[in-house]
Amino acid sequence: MEAFEARSKILDVAAGAVNQMDLSSLVHSLRDRHNLAHVGYHGVNIRGLPPRSAVIIATCNPEWVRRYLAREYHAIDPALKLARQSILPIDWTTIDRRSFDTRRYYSELAEFEIGHWGCSIPLHTPTGDFGIFTFTSNVAEERLWLEQRRNCKFELFTLAHYLHAKAIDFTQSESFTDQITKLSTQVRICLELLTQGHKPSAIAERIGISVHTVRKHLIRGKEAMQASSPMEAAMKAQDMGLIRGRRQIAGGLEASQNRK
Numbered sequence: 030m031e032a033f034e035a036r037s038k039i040l041d042v043a044a045g046a047v048n049q050m051d052l053s054s055l056v057h058s059l060r061d062r063h064n065l066a067h068v069g070y071h072g073v074n075i076r077g078l079p080p081r082s083a084v085i086i087a088t089c090n091p092e093w094v095r096r097y098l099a100r101e102y103h104a105i106d107p108a109l110k111l112a113r114q115s116i117l118p119i120d121w122t123t124i125d126r127r128s129f130d131t132r133r134y135y136s137e138l139a140e141f142e143i144g145h146w147g148c149s150i151p152l153h154t155p156t157g158d159f160g161i162f163t164f165t166s167n168v169a170e171e172r173l174w175l176e177q178r179r180n181c182k183f184e185l186f187t188l189a190h191y192l193h194a195k196a197i198d199f200t201q202s203e204s205f206t207d208q209i210t211k212l213s214t215q216v217r218i219c220l221e222l223l224t225q226g227h228k229p230s231a232i233a234e235r236i237g238i239s240v241h242t243v244r245k246h247l248i249r250g251k252e253a254m255q256a257s258s259p260m261e262a263a264m265k266a267q268d269m270g271l272i273r274g275r276r277q278i279a280g281g282l283e284a285s286q287n288r289k
Contacts, residue, residue: 046195052086059164059188060088063181066144066165070192073103074159075200083214084160084196093141095221098214099236105130112151112161118186120178121147122171142167146174150186152193160196162189212253212271219246220263221272 046052052070060068069087083103085094096102103109107124126132138144144165152160164185168174212220215238222232229243247259256262266272 049086049199052192052195056086057088059185066167068164070160070162070196072160072196073109075197076156076158084200089143090141093143095218095236099218102134105134107131107134108149109161112149113159115151116153119149148178150189152189158197160193162192212250216246216250217272219243220250220266223247223259223263224267
């Protein structure tokens with residue numbers, strides 16, 4: 030009975046979400062409720078958005094999200110490749126890891142403590158919107174992982190489709206689509222790092238581009254958001270859910286540290 034009530038409450042929260050910050054709170058709740066390492070939603074191809082304007086809502090270290098976007102890891106992500114061609118969940122234990130790119134990808138997942146075990150749920154709509162929902166675990170043995178996956182499978186599979194539908198709804202709003210079309214992935218990363226207090230030189234070093242290019246990205250962000258300064262542009266983008274702000278990032282990092 031308690032499990033049913035908790036599940037109903039989470040579904041109510043999902044149905045009542047009005048922005049991406051609400052969805053971020055939801056995935057954090059799911060992670061904690063099921064004692065998972067991480068939970069994440071990746072809206073890969075959503076109509077109306079540029080191909081590289083992915084929507085990612087996740088509990089992992091934001092630095093991993095930035096690396097994933099900046100280095101275009103969608104091109105080598107093995108679970109994502111399989112999900113494009115399937116409607117069935119993909120347990121990471123079934124993924125062929127013999128190729129160099131796949132081994133490198135999973136070594137970086139380990140570096141960011143994403144989780145040793147994982148399951149990715151393909152999300153397809155009749156209109157072609159494609160996403161993937163992933164949950165991971167760090168339990169000691171495969172049998173414990175299989176038990177954990179079985180216990181949370183129904184709820185997470187249901188919520189995955191709720192999240193996908195909500196993410197599509199949010200991104201179809203005229204203001205969101207108009208603004209994100211003007212912001213490239215690199216511009217959004219620069220604005221996000223700016224909200225953390227990083228100067229252009231630190232941003233350049235962090236994502237591996239020149240200071241000159243960082244300044245150009247910040248200027249583009251300011252113009253796209255019709256702001257008087259890059260910082261104002263970053264705050265407007267944060268309010269619209271286009272980037273995460275300092276509070277969200279700090280909260281995610283604090284939660285990750287508390288779970289270690």
